[in-house]
Amino acid sequence: TKWVYSFGDGSAEGSAADRNLLGGKGANLAEMCSLGLPVPPGFTITTEFCTWHYANGRAYPDELKQQVTAALVGIGEITGRSFGDPSNLLLVSVRSGARASMPGMMDTVLNLGLNDETVDAMARESGDARFAYDSYRRFIQMYSDVVLGVDHGYFEEILEDEKAGLGVELDTEITADQWQQVIQLYKDKVEEELGQPFPQDPNEQLWGAIGAVFSSWMNHRATTYRRLHDIPASWGTAVNVQAMVFGNMGDTSATGVAFTRNPSTGEKQLYGEFLVNAQGEDVVAGIRTPQNLTEAARIEAGSDKPSMEKVMPEAYAAFVAVADRLEQHYRDMQDLEFTIERGKLWMLQTRSGKRTAKAALKIAVDMAAEGLISTEEAVLRIDPASLDQLLHPTIDPKAERNIIGMGLPASPGAATGEIVFSSDEAEEMRAQNRKAILVRIETSPEDIHGMHAAEGILTTRGGMTSHAAVVARGMGKPCVSGAGTLRVDYRNATLTAMGQVFRKGDIITIDGASGQVLKGTVPMLQPELSGDFASIMEWADAARRMKVRANAETPADARMARSFGAEGIGLCRTEHMFFDDERIVAVREMILSDAEADRRAALAKLLPMQRSDFAELFEIMAGLPVTIRLLDPPLHEFLPKSDEEIDEVARGMNISADKLRQRTEALHEFNPMLGHRGCRLAVSYPEIAEMQARAIFEAAIDAGQSTGKPIVPEIMVPLVGLLKELDYVKARIDEVAQAVMAERGVQLDYLVGTMIELPRAAIRAHVIAEAAEFFSFGTNDLTQTTFGISRDDASSFLETYRQKGIIEKDPFISLDIDGVGELVRMAAEKGRTARPDIKLGICGEHGGDPSSITFCEEVGLDYVSCSPFRVPIARLAAAQAAI
Numbered sequence: 068t069k070w071v072y073s074f075g076d077g078s079a080e081g082s083a084a085d086r087n088l089l090g091g092k093g094a095n096l097a098e099m100c101s102l103g104l105p106v107p108p109g110f111t112i113t114t115e116f117c118t119w120h121y122a123n124g125r126a127y128p129d130e131l132k133q134q135v136t137a138a139l140v141g142i143g144e145i146t147g148r149s150f151g152d153p154s155n156l157l158l159v160s161v162r163s164g165a166r167a168s169m170p171g172m173m174d175t176v177l178n179l180g181l182n183d184e185t186v187d188a189m190a191r192e193s194g195d196a197r198f199a200y201d202s203y204r205r206f207i208q209m210y211s212d213v214v215l216g217v218d219h220g221y222f223e224e225i226l227e228d229e230k231a232g233l234g235v236e237l238d239t240e241i242t243a244d245q246w247q248q249v250i251q252l253y254k255d256k257v258e259e260e261l262g263q264p265f266p267q268d269p270n271e272q273l274w275g276a277i278g279a280v281f282s283s284w285m286n287h288r289a290t291t292y293r294r295l296h297d298i299p300a301s302w303g304t305a306v307n308v309q310a311m312v313f314g315n316m317g318d319t320s321a322t323g324v325a326f327t328r329n330p331s332t333g334e335k336q337l338y339g340e341f342l343v344n345a346q347g348e349d350v351v352a353g354i355r356t357p358q359n360l361t362e363a364a365r366i367e368a369g370s371d372k373p374s375m376e377k378v379m380p381e382a383y384a385a386f387v388a389v390a391d392r393l394e395q396h397y398r399d400m401q402d403l404e405f406t407i408e409r410g411k412l413w414m415l416q417t418r419s420g421k422r423t424a425k426a427a428l429k430i431a432v433d434m435a436a437e438g439l440i441s442t443e444e445a446v447l448r449i450d451p452a453s454l455d456q457l458l459h460p461t462i463d464p465k466a467e468r469n470i471i472g473m474g475l476p477a478s479p480g481a482a483t484g485e486i487v488f489s490s491d492e493a494e495e496m497r498a499q500n501r502k503a504i505l506v507r508i509e510t511s512p513e514d515i516h517g518m519h520a521a522e523g524i525l526t527t528r529g530g531m532t533s534h535a536a537v538v539a540r541g542m543g544k545p546c547v548s549g550a551g552t553l554r555v556d557y558r559n560a561t562l563t564a565m566g567q568v569f570r571k572g573d574i575i576t577i578d579g580a581s582g583q584v585l586k587g588t589v590p591m592l593q594p595e596l597s598g599d600f601a602s603i604m605e606w607a608d609a610a611r612r613m614k615v616r617a618n619a620e621t622p623a624d625a626r627m628a629r630s631f632g633a634e635g636i637g638l639c640r641t642e643h644m645f646f647d648d649e650r651i652v653a654v655r656e657m658i659l660s661d662a663e664a665d666r667r668a669a670l671a672k673l674l675p676m677q678r679s680d681f682a683e684l685f686e687i688m689a690g691l692p693v694t695i696r697l698l699d700p701p702l703h704e705f706l707p708k709s710d711e712e713i714d715e716v717a718r719g720m721n722i723s724a725d726k727l728r729q730r731t732e733a734l735h736e737f738n739p740m741l742g743h744r745g746c747r748l749a750v751s752y753p754e755i756a757e758m759q760a761r762a763i764f765e766a767a768i769d770a771g772q773s774t775g776k777p778i779v780p781e782i783m784v785p786l787v788g789l790l791k792e793l794d795y796v797k798a799r800i801d802e803v804a805q806a807v808m809a810e811r812g813v814q815l816d817y818l819v820g821t822m823i824e825l826p827r828a829a830i831r832a833h834v835i836a837e838a839a840e841f842f843s844f845g846t847n848d849l850t851q852t853t854f855g856i857s858r859d860d861a862s863s864f865l866e867t868y869r870q871k872g873i874i875e876k877d878p879f880i881s882l883d884i885d886g887v888g889e890l891v892r893m894a895a896e897k898g899r900t901a902r903p904d905i906k907l908g909i910c911g912e913h914g915g916d917p918s919s920i921t922f923c924e925e926v927g928l929d930y931v932s933c934s935p936f937r938v939p940i941a942r943l944a945a946a947q948a949a950i
């Protein structure tokens with residue numbers, strides 16, 4: 068088996084396409100070599116060997132040893148040196164490199180091959196003893212730490228003591244003799260810790276380092292990281308062994324890192340740092356303050372340390388040329404690592420650079436404008452989920468932060484406001500046009516109105532999937548959850564944070580992107596929806612097939628949805644319109660009446676309110692489709708709970724509180740999720756559906772006249788399992804339609820359809836499609852009913868399932884393609900067979916989840932519908948799915 072791939076001197080056995088085999092680092096080193104760029108020669112041991120090694124009792128077969136020895140000879144031929152030969156010393160680095168860059172893997176070991184004998188040879192040959200001993204002490208420290216497991220803290224202590232004794236501050240001030248002393252202390256320490264001396268044999272050193280890389284693939288940090296990022300253990304890591312070049316050979320040598328464009332703004336400018344007379348990780352380790360690469364950046368930073376452009380103009384020019392070449396070649400922003408040895412440039416790494424969401428947009432748009440990539444490629448370059456960061460106000464990065472606590476970044480965006488401790492207070496503030504932050508130990512469904520009214524939500528308990536977090540994300544409200552160091556005292560209305568006491572009305576700021584809680588107001592940056600964002604969205608819209616609608620019922624949400632580009636409403640949940648203070652009384656009267664006549668009287672009070680709600684939605688959507696769902700939840704959700712509320716309703720209805728309590732108890736259900744809800748309500752109480760249908764039709768006619776755009780309402784019947792259920796409700800709706808048209812003397816087009824949210828409905832979709840003019844997949848309920856898992860109770864065990872590897876993702880967040888998805892696919896096909904022009908959409912949480920959207924495209928749905936804040940994400944994901 069070929070386990071070793073060499074690169075160097077303008078050619079390589081592998082290339083960038085071999086990422087899986089050679090790891091990201093090895094594949095790109097090979098590619099750079101083939102491009103003729105200056106790369107120290109080396110070789111890569113493949114990820115396949117890593118897998119073989121673990122499958123075969125961690126063995127190192129002779130075949131591998133022979134290939135490594137041959138490859139080392141190859142490096143020697145290119146460099147004119149020989150590994151382990153003091154008269155002509157070849158030193159190497161040993162670097163790990165998986166397919167995806169992975170923290171937790173073994174750190175790089177530099178200067179491998181040095182020992183007490185070869186270091187003297189190196190000092191003689193280079194004519195620079197300080198350089199030789201500096202390299203050796205680095206090697207002993209790195210190798211002892213990462214291969215032998217001797218804590219690097221010991222070495223740092225020794226060095227600190229030594230520097231203090233010598234009265235010097237910088238490592239670069241230490242002389243050759245002084246380094247020799249440090250080296251002796253280091254070696255003594257290793258022997259003391261391990262009971263044996265530091266290994267002197269270069270071959271033993273090499274195999275020790277190679278073995279350490281392969282071992283690190285299974286260490287705790289790496290396995291945890293893989294689990295969190297869904298990286299399979301079977302991928303394995305590669306090992307790169309590469310001839311050393313030296314950035315620590317005095318003032319004409321240096322080491323640095325750079326991005327070909329600014330990774331936080333996306334600006335097209337080389338961006339990076341370097342250090343003169345330094346090696347490897349010194350730049351990132353912060354041992355000395357690094358210097359800017361370019362003069363422009365130095366001036367902007369106001370630094371008095373000269374730039375590379377200034378002090379090494381030739382090497383700088385060479386580097387700029389290489390950076391340009393690599394960006395053109397890879398057609399993406401690159402993250403580069405390089406070293407200058409006595410004025411000569413060497414490239415040590417290139418990869419696509421990580422960037423902020425904002426930079427990603429700018430880079431993609433700029434590269435499309437430069438002709439480097441197509442607009443479709445630009446669309447594919449943006450992670451849809453990352454747009455979330457851009458759609459909310461954020462704290463100005465230059466702002467001073469007075470942090471008083473830390474929680475989970477539960478819902479992005481930043482918000483400032485006065486502290487309130489209850490949802491009612493939040494509403495009062497809202498009514499006075501004041502901004503509130505709702506501070507609760509935790510929130511419950513009763514806090515929805517307060518969460519709506521507040522600018523942001525802060526809880527001291529609960530995780531990323533707590534009620535507060537989930538609801539806030541749906542509303543697009545900033546939220547910090549589980550800020551455990553804060554104390555909320557409802558009785559005294561105080562928030563205690565780091566010994567400071569805050570009261571109602573005191574101003575705080577929360578940052579839902581970082582989880583920070585800050586004192587006072589903090590300067591913010593408003594979301595930038597024009598410019599690059601608009602360009603990407605425009606290109607995405609041109610590329611996508613599916614429409615994107617929003618789930619919205621309030622005028623504010625509908626307007627927001629339109630401003631984010633929604634092409635209609637896919638789900639208007641009418642029950643959300645019933646919670647209003649004024650309406651809830653009429654709703655309760657309706658529910659609690661024994662007789663149909665009383666119910667109709669109560670419904671008559673609701674009719675004008677519903678009509679104006681719908682008219683406003685139709686006006687805002689101006690002719691775009693609007694799907695309105697008939698009342699869905701079990702009625703007891705609207706019931707009065709506290710004694711005060713019960714008394715109030717009883718007085719209004721002119722009955723005794725006891726009678727009311729009895730009626731309330733009669734409505735109790737053991738399993739409301741599977742109880743008296745959805746179309747079952749319309750079957751039991753058709754007058755409710757009739758009132759809603761009337762409100763919809765009258766509003767459609769009114770809004771059609773006021774906007775001059777014909778409005779075609781789509782009425783959706785929830786929780787249908789039987790054709791006859793739909794037939795029954797549809798007949799009521801049709802009757803009302805005829806009546807309203809006759810009364811108004813106008814014609815009106817409308818559609819009646821159903822949600823597919825029960826397995827039976829999916830199985831019988833071809834039959835249900837006889838009556839349904841559209842299907843909307845209600846994947847929240849369909850997931851609940853397919854799995855037989857209650858969404859409200861699932862969080863306690865689904866996380867355990869995920870940790871134990873039984874499920875990969877929460878099926879309520881990302882559609883379970885194999886199971887629930889199969890039902891969706893089947894129902895879509897059956898529906899189309901029975902009614903070829905049937906409209907198909909999805910309106911569960913999944914409508915805003917990129918991987919679920921990819922599936923919807925595959926099945927050929929006509930649209931996805933999601934919460935307003937996710938509309939841009941869905942537009943982009945739908946485009947990516949179509950490209």
Ligand code: ADP
Pocket residue numbers: 107159160161162163174175177309310311312313314322323346347348404405406415416
């Ligand atoms: P990481 O994956 O943590 O970036 P690397 O393997 O890239 O680790 O090594 C870190 C640094 O070590 C490189 O950026 C480079 O500065 C230095 N380095 C690695 N190999 C060599 C080498 N052969 N010659 C000189 N410096 C090297």
Ligand code: MG
Pocket residue numbers: 404416
């Ligand atoms: Mg690196």
Ligand code: MG
Pocket residue numbers: 699785786822824845847848
């Ligand atoms: Mg449902």
